[in-house]
Amino acid sequence: MTSKLSYYFEMGCKIRPLRAAPKVWNYVRYRSLARTAHTSIHRYTPQIASVLVTKRCNLNCEYCFVRNIINRQGAEWREGEATLDKIRRIFSNPLFANCLLVDLQGGEPLLVEDLETIISYLVRRGHIVNTSTNGLLLAERIAGLKRAGISRINVSLYDTNRQVIERDLSHINRVFPVHMSIVLLRSKLESAPDELLRTACLLRAAGCRSLRFWMYRPLGADPRAHEIIDDALPAYLEFRRRMDKALPSFCLWPAAIQKAPFHKRCPQVWQRVGCDVVGNMAICCGTNMTLQGPDSNLFDSNPDSVFNHPTLVAMREQLLDPGREPPDICKACNLLGEPGW
Secondary structure (H helix, E strand, O other): OOHHHHHHHHHHHOOOHHHHHHHHHHHHHHHHOOOOOOOOOOOOOOOEEEEEOOOOOOOOOOOOOOOOOOOOOOHHHHHHOOOHHHHHHHHOOHHHHOOOEEEEEOOOHHHOOOHHHHHHHHHHOOOEEEEEEOOOOHHHHHHHHHHHOOOEEEEEOOOOOHHHHHHHHHHHHHHOOOEEEEEEOHHHHHHOHHHHHHHHHHHHHOOOOOEEEEEOOOOOOOOOHHHOOEOOOHHHHHHHHHHHHHOOOOEEOOOOEOOOOOOOOOOHHHHEEEEEOOOEEEOOOOOOOEOOOOOOEOOOOOHHHHHOOHHHHHHHHHHHOOOOOOOHHHOOOOOOOOOOO
């Protein structure tokens, strides 16, 4: 079974049929009905909910897409920290209520005190619940996350957390096997492919379920366009061949940046919805910008109006029209050609 099929199989096994029935029916409608620029929530609502559960982090990675808003100290951080009551309020909204998959994001989600309680609540509602973490606190919380019913944990590996991850990873995987991810930079790909291969072998030997190579996107406080990897880069094609030969079905490969012509298959502005815990709405997973102006906050607006914010409608129009270029924020996003699920 390929890594991508394994991912979908793993996700499907986490569905609780009775509790998830409205969410599965919503997914069927999404898959059956044509995408339109203006999309009423009475046709279908998004399939994936991304919730920024904290703006705090115990790392400060230069290419993190939320680096521009995290690590700002002061009392205001508590307003942006998730609690069970705040999560209940979000998922009582029709725009989020029938999302099949929930991604709990940060910052660093394991800094949230109520995380296990939040996960348990979402699982009881019939959601598949994933989270991504830098893993620094994972060894001490992995058993509680498992009891809460977490569906999938992704651990992001960086130079700054590698020592802790290598120390704790075998123990973590004995309790609950995790998936790993590495942000793939062009400079690293071209200068140290053997090091990346050795790392991947160590991760599999430690019991990880997969390794996903996230393609670098020029976001964060210091965007670097020279680190972008396109789908025709010889070093990338050779590296991928070597990895798949050495570790068959272990690596997941999100699309690299497309060279022209663009194939505009991205479904994110239909399939995904995101917000922080005070209701500020994200545009999509490929940018750290949020919606602005009227109908940009989940708690202040009609959900149908939020889902059809002028920014989202304009992006959908450009993605649907074969004669137009993609929106500007999509051109440097490696998901432009990904069809979603």
